[in-house]
Amino acid sequence: MSWLRNLSKFSTSTIKASSQRPKNTDPFCLLPSFTFFSHFSSNPVEDKPCAKPVEYSGLEPTKAHEKPRVVVLGSGWAGCRLMKGLDPHVYDIVCVSPRNHMVFTPLLASTCVGTLEFRSVAEPIGRIQPAISREPGSYFFLANCTQIDAHNHMVHCETVAEGVETIAPWKFSISYDKLVIALGSQPSTFGIQGVKEYAIFLREVHHAQEIRRKLLLNLMLSDVPGISEEEKQRLLHCVVVGGGPTGVEFSGELSDFITKDVRQRYAHVKDYIRVTLIEANEILSSFDDRLRRYATKQLTKSGVRLVRGMVKDVKAQNIVLSDGSEVPYGLLVWSTGVGPLPIIQSLDLPKAPSGRIGVDEWLRVPSVQDVFSIGDCSGFVESTGKQTLPALAQVAERQGKYLAALLNKIGKAGAGHANSAKEIEFGDPFVYKHLGSMATIGRYKALVDLRQGKEAKGLALAGVLSFFIWRSAYITRVISWRNRFYVFVNWITTVVFGRDISRL
Amino acid sequence: MSWLRNLSKFSTSTIKASSQRPKNTDPFCLLPSFTFFSHFSSNPVEDKPCAKPVEYSGLEPTKAHEKPRVVVLGSGWAGCRLMKGLDPHVYDIVCVSPRNHMVFTPLLASTCVGTLEFRSVAEPIGRIQPAISREPGSYFFLANCTQIDAHNHMVHCETVAEGVETIAPWKFSISYDKLVIALGSQPSTFGIQGVKEYAIFLREVHHAQEIRRKLLLNLMLSDVPGISEEEKQRLLHCVVVGGGPTGVEFSGELSDFITKDVRQRYAHVKDYIRVTLIEANEILSSFDDRLRRYATKQLTKSGVRLVRGMVKDVKAQNIVLSDGSEVPYGLLVWSTGVGPLPIIQSLDLPKAPSGRIGVDEWLRVPSVQDVFSIGDCSGFVESTGKQTLPALAQVAERQGKYLAALLNKIGKAGAGHANSAKEIEFGDPFVYKHLGSMATIGRYKALVDLRQGKEAKGLALAGVLSFFIWRSAYITRVISWRNRFYVFVNWITTVVFGRDISRL
Structure with a gap:
């Protein structure tokens, strides 16, 4: 374990927190009075397999002659569109996210x-x-942001290593010149x-993978000898809760899959599979009335059962509606909208009425310097x-x-x-113009609803x-x-060969 | 839980074990004196989450006027090639395997x-x-075979439901007319x-997925602030044990990935990543000497370090060789050959000298009727x-x-x-002609070694x-x-766009 001993070398130097330090050019040196955090220690503290994360290393503040650093928290639509637009000749870009890709x-x-x-x-x-992959001062870190210290222009993070037992997570800090919080939201469970x-959300690729594996598993298990008619019906009952675009699109895809692929490839059980879409109000409530009626008619025609109801309780094999009726299910997909993440709620920053981070017309977080917030995690402050x-x-x-x-x-x-943008004229504020909705x-x-509002x-x-x-x-x-090419190829092969049913 | 009550309906009828019962045409009826096994019961017996699996339902023996049933255990090269060749007008085909696909x-x-x-x-x-997906008497069952009862022409199975907590595995039996054991082998760990x-094998798709996830994780973690030089080197040290075609091909792919993709997309850590191939004897020992020397030269040129050594012990972060030296690693892939599966070892059937199921020249298992064995799990009996x-x-x-x-x-x-093939003339025995090896x-x-033998x-x-x-x-x-189309498209896009690095 000589590399463990080596770690201590890092902890000997201490560096002052100053943005004007031309001598040290290594971006991986230590932050003020931090000693190195040994991430190999195995005595568990709290529920984490790493030891006393008291002080830790990271990226120090940039110097005047260096490119300023934009730190982006999150890799969703907001963060990724921002990073795409940022000029790497102007800024070093550092992204912190638990996933190294954006999901379309x-x-x-x-x-x-x-x-x-x-x-x-x-x-x-x-x-x-x-x-991010090439510039010496730009990075992607597979980590979660655990704390934002806006006063010291610094974020604290912890690495992600889910499912891997040979490495324990460790903490580090990053000093920023500009911070963009684009952490998104989380599914509402009310x-x-x-x-x-028991339910599966539909927001990340691993959710889609889980849905696919479970759907194929249920199709295969329902064909095994010894299963009752009722259990077969339960296993092959796919329930979608939430009639927004995601729920409706998933129900539509599922009914296509059943009509075209299950009929051919799971002929023994094809008459047992059903899709139910549960929504408390109207489906696709943001769409034009005529479109909504059309969608209702089409979905019903494809065999999707539309149920108006409220879910009261979710159990391992059935859900209980507010009228007391029980609905057995084999697959349950939950897409009822989103709410703020716990880290957003815990932040000591101005808030919008909805509990999101409050921003002004230029997407700045008021009362702190150099902090911006975009996407689902932000909203305009009341003022x-x-x-x-x-x-x-x-x-x-x-x-x-806009923010890029x-x-x-x-x-x-x-x-x-x-702290150098105080005198700058920010120009036109952000104005949102709705381009329409599609599902x-x-x-x-x-x-396709191209109206600008309801x-x-x-x-x-x-x-x-x-x-x-x-x-x-x-x-x-x-x-x-x-990806354009692959989406095109996937669509063509689905038409020609049907959908793939290998359960990987 | 009314479908639970429904299950008991199945257990009321009992049927005699006879292959000449024309009345009952439902293939899902009960086997001799079996009562239905309730797979919803939750009191755990042994380490399984299901209760007393004393007797259970399944597929009864076929009747004289029905198509005979071939049961294939396994879905590897042998089993799948057999199923492809079997005539569905002659036989009902039933496949039992824990995966619903063949891996190329x-x-x-x-x-x-x-x-x-x-x-x-x-x-x-x-x-x-x-x-298998269409014929009323042909099935694929996602299950493991737990026991073969050659005396009664029957196999016992248990469903697979890994990772899904809302369903417990259950047992069932299948009567066969012909049984083909094609269960394959397992990696040797000596x-x-x-x-x-700690090591990852390379035989199933989920192994490849695990290797990919771990490789990308290590590449990203090694870039995070606070990591020592030595730990970075460990994380990015990929060790392959076993110099057969699989180990050599994986090392080659890895060095291609490093040369082309890591250089561009992980520029910060590109100088730390290394590949070591450990083999006790010579690499590619079945190949021509000249080819072997060529491979050694090319691999070395691509940066793969070839080490002759024996592994004595594998720990979480390093392996110990027989000379006592320790090799730290971040990714360890194990491909040192294969040996018989525990179920094959436990079978009360004739064996070949290697511990595999013994077969005669027609791939029949001697001393039992209607049982055949092909692929890695079988070998010729001494006689x-x-x-x-x-x-x-x-x-x-x-x-x-051949067997199809x-x-x-x-x-x-x-x-x-x-029991009706005793008088049949089987014709030409199976003769293997080696067509050559490629890597x-x-x-x-x-x-490409097209010689028929060493x-x-x-x-x-x-x-x-x-x-x-x-x-x-x-x-x-x-x-x-x-898949031909997709392999072609994948190869083209790898050349044009490089390899995908999303960690899904």
Whole structure:
């Protein structure tokens, strides 16, 4: 264990917290009075397998002659669009996230049944902003942010190593010149018991993988001798809770999978599989009335049972509705909207009425210097007089793009370093213009609602033509050419060969 | 839990064990004096979460007017090639395996680094033999065979439900007319401590997925502030134990990945990553001397360190060689050959000298009726005077093909049912003719050894031309057109866009 001894070498030097230290050019030196945190120690503290994380190393403040550092927390739509737009000649970019890719969420539902491959909807951050893999001062860290110290321009993080037992997580700190909090949100469970244990969300690739594995497992198990009719029906009952675009698109994909693939490949059990979509109010409530009626008709025609109800309790094999009825299920997908993450709630920063981080018209967090927040985790503070924007990819993407331009402008004006943007004219504030909503409903049909708001007038289309608009819109928005190509290839092969049913 | 009550309905009828019962046509009825096994019961017996599996239901013996039933245990090269060749007009085909796909093992090493996608090397059984998904009497059961009762023409099985907590495994039985044991082998660990805990094998898709996740994790963790030089070197040290084709191909793929992709996408740590291949004897010992020297030279040139040594002990972060030296590693891949599975060892059937199931020249298991064995789990009994064939995909595939033809012939001669093939002339025995060996060594180079044996004369090629022979040979052998297409697309995109590094 001589490399363990080696670690102590790091802890001998101490460096003052100053942004004007030209001598030390190694970005991996120690932060003020920190001694090295031994991440090999195996005596468990709390529930973590690492020992006393009292003080730890990290990236020190940048110096005046160095590029200023933008630290981005999160790798969703907001963070990734921001990183794509940031000028690597102006800034060093450091991203901290527990996943090294962005998920193209509007296509995630298609991966659950094999219409698209998982990798076709995941974009590595290094492909979105190549500087992160190449520039000496830019990094991606596979870690969670545990604390934000806005007073000292610093974030504290801990590495992610889930599922790997040969390495324990360790902590480190990063000093920032500009901080962008784009941590996103978490699925709402409304305090209902059992949702986290038994339901699967549909927000990450590993959720889609879990849904696919479970769906295929249930299809195979329901064919094994000795299973009762009732148990077979339970196993093959797919219940989706939440009638927003994600829930509707997943139900549509599932009914396509059943109509086309289950009929052929699981002929013995094809008459047992059913899809139920449970929604407390109306499905697709943000869409035009006519589109909503069309969607209801089409989904019903494809065999999706629409149930209006509230879930009261979730158990291992059934859910209980508020009217007391029990619904047995084999697969339960939960997509009822999102709420703020615990770390967002715990932050000592101004808040928007919805519990999100409060921002002003320029997406700055008021009362602290150099902190911005975009995407689902942020909302306008009350003093702006603006309403919190919906938690949509579209909003996050637009905010990321706006903020990248704003930060580039600040950096080019020489105000990129910490505490130096006080005198800068920020220019036009962020204004959100809704471009419309789209959703597929299965059977090569989609809804396209190009109205700017629920009450506004504008184009609202439904049907096969919309489906092609939807596909074209998405294929051109999937960021890299590689993934555009793979989405196209996946779609073609689904039509030609059907969906893949290997349970990997 | 009304479906639980429903189960008891199954247990009321009892049926005599007879293959001549024309009245009951439901294949899911109960076996002799079996009562239904309640798989919902939650009181644990032994280490399984299911209760007293005393007696259970299953597929009863076929009747004279029905198609005879071939039961295939396993879904590797042997079993899948057999199923592909079986005539579904002659037999009902029932496959029992813990995975619903065949793994195209020669290309598995390429999936670990993203050259190929996981799904491109996995072929669902329903695509190999479509009757399994469509014919009313043919089935695929996601289960493990737990016992073979050759005396009663019956196998006992238990369903697989790993990772899913809402369903407990249950047991069932299948009566067969012909049984084909094609369960394969397991990796040899030579009794070395720690291999199973810390090393990753390379035989299944989930192994390749684990290798990929760990490799990408180590690449990212080694970039995090606070890591020592020595720990960084350990994390990025990939050790491969075993210099057979799998170990060599994986080392070659890894060095390609490092040369092309790590340099670009993990520029900060590119100088730390190394590959060491440990082999007790010579690498690629079955290949021509000249090819072996070429491979050694090429691998060394690509930066793979070849070490001759024996592993004595495997620990969480390093391995101990027999000379006492310790080798720290971040990723350890184990591919030192295979040995018989515990279930094969425990079977009360004739054995070959190697501990495999003994078979005669027609791949029949002597002393029992209607039982055959092919692939890695079988070997010739001593009385045949033939040597046990090597555990190669090529042997398994040839045996599957031969046995499919033999069984079809028996079935067409009206001897498909249990105990009715005693008078049949089996025709030509199985003769193995080695078609040669191939292996890639990275950098678009491969070895092609077309000699029929180690001492025989014949064509032996090495280099870029061989690489194209290797790729063409494989692309035409990947079974379905869908996967041929995907392998081709994956290879093209790897050249154009590089390998994907999303850690899913």
